[in-house]
Amino acid sequence: MAHFSLELSPRFNETDGLGHINNTVIPIWFEAGREPIFKIFNPSLALSEWNLIVAGFTIAYKAPTFFGQDVTITTEVIRIGNSSFDVKQCCWQGDKLTAEATTAMVHYDYQTERSQPISEQIKSALLNNKARV
Amino acid sequence: MAHFSLELSPRFNETDGLGHINNTVIPIWFEAGREPIFKIFNPSLALSEWNLIVAGFTIAYKAPTFFGQDVTITTEVIRIGNSSFDVKQCCWQGDKLTAEATTAMVHYDYQTERSQPISEQIKSALLNNKARV
Amino acid sequence: MAHFSLELSPRFNETDGLGHINNTVIPIWFEAGREPIFKIFNPSLALSEWNLIVAGFTIAYKAPTFFGQDVTITTEVIRIGNSSFDVKQCCWQGDKLTAEATTAMVHYDYQTERSQPISEQIKSALLNNKARV
Amino acid sequence: MAHFSLELSPRFNETDGLGHINNTVIPIWFEAGREPIFKIFNPSLALSEWNLIVAGFTIAYKAPTFFGQDVTITTEVIRIGNSSFDVKQCCWQGDKLTAEATTAMVHYDYQTERSQPISEQIKSALLNNKARV
Numbered sequence: 457m458a459h460f461s462l463e464l465s466p467r468f469n470e471t472d473g474l475g476h477i478n479n480t481v482i483p484i485w486f487e488a489g490r491e492p493i494f495k496i497f498n499p500s501l502a503l504s505e506w507n508l509i510v511a512g513f514t515i516a517y518k519a520p521t522f523f524g525q526d527v528t529i530t531t532e533v534i535r536i537g538n539s540s541f542d543v544k545q546c547c548w549q550g551d552k553l554t555a556e557a558t559t560a561m562v563h564y565d566y567q568t569e570r571s572q573p574i575s576e577q578i579k580s581a582l583l584n585n586k587a588r589v
Numbered sequence: 590m591a592h593f594s595l596e597l598s599p600r601f602n603e604t605d606g607l608g609h610i611n612n613t614v615i616p617i618w619f620e621a622g623r624e625p626i627f628k629i630f631n632p633s634l635a636l637s638e639w640n641l642i643v644a645g646f647t648i649a650y651k652a653p654t655f656f657g658q659d660v661t662i663t664t665e666v667i668r669i670g671n672s673s674f675d676v677k678q679c680c681w682q683g684d685k686l687t688a689e690a691t692t693a694m695v696h697y698d699y700q701t702e703r704s705q706p707i708s709e710q711i712k713s714a715l716l717n718n719k720a721r722v
Numbered sequence: 723m724a725h726f727s728l729e730l731s732p733r734f735n736e737t738d739g740l741g742h743i744n745n746t747v748i749p750i751w752f753e754a755g756r757e758p759i760f761k762i763f764n765p766s767l768a769l770s771e772w773n774l775i776v777a778g779f780t781i782a783y784k785a786p787t788f789f790g791q792d793v794t795i796t797t798e799v800i801r802i803g804n805s806s807f808d809v810k811q812c813c814w815q816g817d818k819l820t821a822e823a824t825t826a827m828v829h830y831d832y833q834t835e836r837s838q839p840i841s842e843q844i845k846s847a848l849l850n851n852k853a854r855v
Numbered sequence: 856m857a858h859f860s861l862e863l864s865p866r867f868n869e870t871d872g873l874g875h876i877n878n879t880v881i882p883i884w885f886e887a888g889r890e891p892i893f894k895i896f897n898p899s900l901a902l903s904e905w906n907l908i909v910a911g912f913t914i915a916y917k918a919p920t921f922f923g924q925d926v927t928i929t930t931e932v933i934r935i936g937n938s939s940f941d942v943k944q945c946c947w948q949g950d951k952l953t954a955e956a957t958t959a960m961v962h963y964d965y966q967t968e969r970s971q972p973i974s975e976q977i978k979s980a981l982l983n984n985k986a987r988v
Contacts (some may be wrong), residue, residue: 471739473636501923512649524900606870634790657767782911
């Protein structure tokens with residue numbers, strides 16, 4: 457299925473008093489890593505046409521992430537349902553997996569406040585796309 | 590078991606382009622809500638004596654959270670193991686549950702990078718404490 | 723002129739690797755401290771009726787701010803012009819002033835993307851109000 | 856004098872309810888843009904050897920910054936004193952200048968809590984370096 461990769465530099469302000477990247481920062485990086493998926497659903501990324509919502513996620517921290525070395529966020533669609541799908545993401549620093557999460561996303565109509573079916577065209581893109589950010 | 594409650598005001602900068610509190614903000618509020626637990630393990634909250642680490646969490650978003658109305662974060666210890674414990678947290682805005690999460694915490698020695706048993710004294714505090722923040 | 727005060731607890735994730743509250747956090751607290759002013763201009767705080775914009779600010783850091791002790795943010799209107807005004811804010815931790823800033827705010831119409839005059843009624847509220855958050 | 860440039864993608868969570876990047880985000884980007892300067896003072900970026908502190912900054916917002924288009928942060932040393940120096944930074948989105956700031960940094964000894972003179976070697980690097988991030 458579709459998978460993507462994002463390189464980013466941990467920011468100084470993302471460290472915490474223990475000298476590591478704070479645990480609450482990784483979900484922010486993972487949201488950034490899902491941007492190619494946002495583009496599949498909303499190519500212009502216009503906020504007024506936003507059509508995805510996060511239902512929830514499960515995250516596990518495997519090792520500390522440090523300031524001073526780039527990380528790679530990998531993003532992979534692992535399940536496509538009728539109106540929802542799951543995304544598996546990993547945070548790598550060097551050859552160390554520091555965190556992984558699975559996020560449930562819903563195709564959503566913010567006007568009617570209801571989930572909506574994912575079109576075949578989008579399903580196809582979720583199945584096949586392997587773009588790099 | 591121990592449970593706690595924290596009132597806070599959503600901040601303007603915590604909204605996102607959809608006009609709601611961004612999903613990545615709620616784990617930050619939940620970390621703030623766990624502060625009474627941090628104090629059970631480390632009464633002075635000194636960073637140099639920090640002895641807890643987040644192993645992971647599962648969060649579900651139930652409804653949007655809005656700017657302009659206070660929220661209540663409830664925090665409850667729901668499992669106490671040998672060196673780890675689980676914390677269930679809810680975010681309430683008015684009478685609406687907007688998010689809930691369960692976080693696995695580990696009593697941890699940052700010098701040796703190992704988990705360590707939770708003392709009977711701390712277990713007792715985790716079982717009984719009902720302080721309000 | 724109008725002045726306000728906000729108590730808040732520094733959050734663990736707001737510390738940085740030096741063991742202090744990161745410098746980028748204080749402008750976030752100061753934005754939170756301006757909420758009573760937002761309410762003077764937009765009593766419901768509805769985002770769709772937002773009518774203020776930040777033109778800029780100058781901030782000076784006087785001492786480190788620490789996790790584990792509440793801070794008080796004081797907010798005072800110090801200049802009222804035709805369509806803009808200035809707000810002086812201080813961050814106090816115990817009896818120590820840790821940061822101060824002056825922020826220039828503009829009464830702004832987001833539809834036409836232009837500044838707009840401040841009404842006499844709002845000027846009067848800016849002059850007199852001394853509510854506590 | 857030394858100048859640097861950093862490309863970054865605004866993150867979805869950095870927008871606010873007005874549909875723009877929140878004003879408090881830009882100082883975070885500017886801190887990230889100063890990383891090459893941090894490296895001049897502390898090549899390993901080790902937190903235990905950190906030797907810079909922010910004395911303050913002045914920031915002006917010139918235009919809204921939007922999600923969905925990369926920004927360029929330019930960073931230039933504009934003054935070098937005995938123990939302090941000033942950094943001018945701009946945030947560009949396309950050909951639009953959206954924010955600019957001048958930050959006063961101090962060479963600082965966190966053990967003795969005192970400023971310390973900048974060595975000739977570092978002054979020379981601040982004068983000449985033109986690396987790209």
